[in-house]
Amino acid sequence: MIARSYVRLGNHLAAIATERRAGEPRTIASSIERATGHAVSHREISSYLEGEGLPSPRFMRAFAEAFSLTREERRRLAWMYTFSRLPD
Numbered sequence: 001m002i003a004r005s006y007v008r009l010g011n012h013l014a015a016i017a018t019e020r021r022a023g024e025p026r027t028i029a030s031s032i033e034r035a036t037g038h039a040v041s042h043r044e045i046s047s048y049l050e051g052e053g054l055p056s057p058r059f060m061r062a063f064a065e066a067f068s069l070t071r072e073e074r075r076r077l078a079w080m081y082t083f084s085r086l087p088d
Contacts, residue, residue: 005084007051012080013063014049020067025049031066038062055081 017028025042033039040059048055055063060081064074079085 005051006048006054008084009054009080010049010051012077013055016063016067016069016073016077022067028063032059032062035066036062 014023017023017031022028022031025045028045029040029042038058040062047053048059060077063069064077069077
């Protein structure tokens with residue numbers, strides 16, 4: 001099994017949320033739940049932001065919807081999710 005670091009993904013998620021003035025895990029969780037109905041705990045989000053785990057695809061869709069990501073932002077986030085780095 002290949003060990004993978006999720007720190008870059010966590011940093012990318014944090015940067016997106018901070019740009020939208022929702023940098024704190026509790027704020028991110030409430031934004032996602034309010035916009036999509038997807039319940040996620042702030043502790044879960046903290047672990048994603050710190051790179052301790054890989055969010056589920058469902059979470060990623062809810063995050064993208066809650067923060068109204070553009071098509072390009074979604075593409076970059078999907079790339080980061082898959083390859084742990086941004087495209088060249």
